[in-house]
Amino acid sequence: MAANDTSLVPPLLEMRQVTQTYALNRQSLLGARPQLTVLDNIHFDVRPGEAVGLVGESGSGKTTLTRILTGMEKPREGHVFYDGRDVWTGGAEHWREFRRSVQVVMQNPRSSLDPRMRIGSSLLEPLRSLKIDGDHAARVFEVLDQVGLTRQALERYPHEFSGGQLQRIAIARALMPGPKVLIADEPVSALDVSIQAQVLNLLKDLVNNLGLSLVFIAHDLSVVAYTTSRVSVMSAGRIVEVGKPMDLFVRPQAEATQNLVGAILTVESGLAGNALG
Amino acid sequence: MSQENAIEVRNLVVHNTALTAVRGLDFTLPAGARMGLVGESGSGKTLTALALMGLLPMGWQANGSVRHDGVDLITQSDRALSSRRGRTISMVFQDPLSSLDPVRHIGQQVSSVIRRHTQASKKEAERRTVDLFRQMSLPRPEQLMRAYPHEISGGQRQRIMIAMALACYPQLIIADEPTTALDVTVQKQVLRRLNTAVQERGSALIMITHDLPIIAAMCDTVAVMYAGKIVEMGPVAEVFRNPRHHYTKGLLDSQPTMDNIALDGSSRLASIPGMVPPLHSLPAGCAFHPRCAAATEQCMSEVPTLDDGPRRAACWHPIGATVPMEVA
Numbered sequence: 001m002a003a004n005d006t007s008l009v010p011p012l013l014e015m016r017q018v019t020q021t022y023a024l025n026r027q028s029l030l031g032a033r034p035q036l037t038v039l040d041n042i043h044f045d046v047r048p049g050e051a052v053g054l055v056g057e058s059g060s061g062k063t064t065l066t067r068i069l070t071g072m073e074k075p076r077e078g079h080v081f082y083d084g085r086d087v088w089t090g091g092a093e094h095w096r097e098f099r100r101s102v103q104v105v106m107q108n109p110r111s112s113l114d115p116r117m118r119i120g121s122s123l124l125e126p127l128r129s130l131k132i133d134g135d136h137a138a139r140v141f142e143v144l145d146q147v148g149l150t151r152q153a154l155e156r157y158p159h160e161f162s163g164g165q166l167q168r169i170a171i172a173r174a175l176m177p178g179p180k181v182l183i184a185d186e187p188v189s190a191l192d193v194s195i196q197a198q199v200l201n202l203l204k205d206l207v208n209n210l211g212l213s214l215v216f217i218a219h220d221l222s223v224v225a226y227t228t229s230r231v232s233v234m235s236a237g238r239i240v241e242v243g244k245p246m247d248l249f250v251r252p253q254a255e256a257t258q259n260l261v262g263a264i265l266t267v268e269s270g271l272a273g274n275a276l277g
Numbered sequence: 278m279s280q281e282n283a284i285e286v287r288n289l290v291v292h293n294t295a296l297t298a299v300r301g302l303d304f305t306l307p308a309g310a311r312m313g314l315v316g317e318s319g320s321g322k323t324l325t326a327l328a329l330m331g332l333l334p335m336g337w338q339a340n341g342s343v344r345h346d347g348v349d350l351i352t353q354s355d356r357a358l359s360s361r362r363g364r365t366i367s368m369v370f371q372d373p374l375s376s377l378d379p380v381r382h383i384g385q386q387v388s389s390v391i392r393r394h395t396q397a398s399k400k401e402a403e404r405r406t407v408d409l410f411r412q413m414s415l416p417r418p419e420q421l422m423r424a425y426p427h428e429i430s431g432g433q434r435q436r437i438m439i440a441m442a443l444a445c446y447p448q449l450i451i452a453d454e455p456t457t458a459l460d461v462t463v464q465k466q467v468l469r470r471l472n473t474a475v476q477e478r479g480s481a482l483i484m485i486t487h488d489l490p491i492i493a494a495m496c497d498t499v500a501v502m503y504a505g506k507i508v509e510m511g512p513v514a515e516v517f518r519n520p521r522h523h524y525t526k527g528l529l530d531s532q533p534t535m536d537n538i539a540l541d542g543s544s545r546l547a548s549i550p551g552m553v554p555p556l557h558s559l560p561a562g563c564a565f566h567p568r569c570a571a572a573t574e575q576c577m578s579e580v581p582t583l584d585d586g587p588r589r590a591a592c593w594h595p596i597g598a599t600v601p602m603e604v605a
């Protein structure tokens with residue numbers, strides 16, 4: 001077994017048989033409120049140091065899955081385990097450890113940072129809200145280093161940065177509490193192409209250098225393939241296929257996977273004149 | 278102006294009192310031709326489009342000349358421009374929700390464009406609207422006439438916008454990031470509909486996007502913008518296969534596509550270091566020089582201009598230039 005083969009290690013973060021439903025508005029005054037099943041019997045996991053992907057069309061339930069995986073939402077049915085223990089019944093100490101160890105990076109860096117707060121304060125904020133002690137300044141410098149930002153950034157405000165730099169800052173903030181798992185929900189789709197590559201490379205380095213686990217969510221299969229080694233495909237609230245990126249590309253089994261693969265435009269297929277089918 | 282050209286743009290400059298965002302564009306689009314306009318966020322693509330449409334935001338002004346349909350759009354009155362929009366030239370905006378009226382039925386919004394520019398009766402305009410919806414493969418076109426914008430999906434709204442832009446068979450359509458807000462699967466459907474609809478009408482198309490594969494699929498030529506200028510232009514296949522400008526090459530290399538990544542996780546994407554310079558402090562010489570590995574002293578002080586020929590680039594040291602030419 002290679003040193004980085006994680007397939008035999010138990011999952012660090014896992015959801016089992018998770019179902020989530022939302023009540024919709026009543027169709028008629030006295031009728032029952034119809035239920036929308038957004039996640040249907042989902043099993044999903046990530047092992048220590050592993051980078052896994054989650055792809056699916058818009059509305060398939062990816063962000064809902066993220067909210068449940070991070071404890072922001074309680075599933076209607078099923079369980080979420082962190083380090084082998086159910087987070088909803090594992091007690092206060094375990095809950096704290098779980099919240100600290102699982103951090104998220106969202107799609108739009110500009111709306112995820114407070115515009116009136118200096119970057120330095122934004123970075124310290126998770127330490128305060130999670131009540132983490134220690135040498136905060138040292139931690140800030142360490143994290144800035146990991147994401148390739150200089151200390152000058154600390155005194156400045158979000159509007160003084162480009163989208164790509166802000167996404168680095170958002171990643172830095174997620175790293176502050178020393179998480180074991182980073183969940184990134186469409187982290188590059190709001191960024192320019194030339195900047196997307198910088199952020200994707202950074203995420204990859206964090207997995208390799210810090211041994212972080214990464215859950216990378218997107219609707220573009222090629223971006224996910226670049227960053228992860230195992231990908232789950234979602235469609236209408238279910239996971240319909242799981243595989244290595246290469247296998248999903250070459251032999252997509254589920255219809256949803258075939259649609260996603262078929263939807264990928266490349267420069268070469270475009271020039272060949274058959275991209276739009 | 279020859280009627281064979283859908284638009285001729287000469288030295289287009291767009292500025293406000295403090296900043297110049299578009300710094301001298303030149304391009305000609307023959308009738309029925311398709312040009313892609315690609316560039317990073319803030320490079321001036323949308324302001325260029327708005328200048329051509331006569332829709333610049335408050336405080337912005339366009340100079341230069343924009344010949345279209347026998348007139349110079351820059352010198353036209355607001356009234357003349359507004360009678361032209363939707364008729365000879367029309368635009369599809371990036372965010373359909375903000376460009377549709379939330380409290381009017383969709384059908385009414387599209388058919389009123391037809392009525393404004395043609396003699397069509399109300400009934401006739403409605404019939405043509407339903408036809409347009411059908412052409413755009415929109416489901417249940419009759420019901421859609423009486424739907425509100427928030428009641429349909431993003432992909433459907435964007436197809437409505439395209440239907441509206443195409444309603445009067447304009448000579449030129451400008452589409453500004455028409456599919457960026459859409460899911461990849463929906464994106465392809467919308468592009469396919471736009472593609473055939475433009476083709477059927479023989480309209481010219483300016484496709485604005487930072488997505489190179491979309492330009493490869495939809496356009497004949499491409500102009501690459503950086504910091505308010507065109508830095509490279511030419512036939513799409515040639516520019517994308519053999520870029521001459523270092524920024525174009527950087528863009529192509531940073532695409533995570535099947536062409537340039539190994540799927541075993543071992544590869545790294547090439548990326549352009551640094552960031553786009555802010556307009557108020559553009560670097561001297563070639564604006565790209567702080568990010569360019571090939572930059573020399575000359576690049577830092579002298580502004581390169583587009584060279585001549587079918588494969589134009591504004592670069593002191595274009596890629597491929599050192600390869601000896603075959604001597605006849």
Ligand SMILES: Nc1ncnc2c1ncn2[C@@H]1O[C@H](COP(=O)(O)OP(=O)(O)OP(=O)(O)O)[C@@H](O)[C@H]1O
Nearest residue numbers: 022036038056057058059060061062063064065219
């Ligand atoms: N609070 C809620 N109440 C009702 N329905 C909801 C709620 N949150 C999400 N939904 C619905 O659940 C489904 C899944 O939404 P979700 O945001 O998880 O999708 P997604 O895969 O992240 O999509 P996208 O790619 O567009 O971000 C959608 O149909 C959405 O409209």
Ligand SMILES: Nc1ncnc2c1ncn2[C@@H]1O[C@H](COP(=O)(O)OP(=O)(O)OP(=O)(O)O)[C@@H](O)[C@H]1O
Nearest residue numbers: 298316317318319320321322323324325334487556
């Ligand atoms: N209303 C405005 N007020 C002030 N500055 C503006 C305004 N609109 C555009 N700008 C500035 O002008 C420059 C060009 O903007 P433009 O919107 O044309 O870029 P773009 O290439 O379309 O970018 P994107 O890909 O982000 O849409 C940018 O630096 C932008 O900040």
Ligand code: SF4
Nearest residue numbers: 563566569576592593
């Ligand atoms: S002019 Fe110089 S700096 Fe600009 S792209 Fe060419 S080589 Fe690079």
Ligand SMILES: [Mg+2]
Nearest residue numbers: 062063064185
């Ligand atoms: Mg989502």
Ligand SMILES: [Mg+2]
Nearest residue numbers: 322323324453
């Ligand atoms: Mg724009």
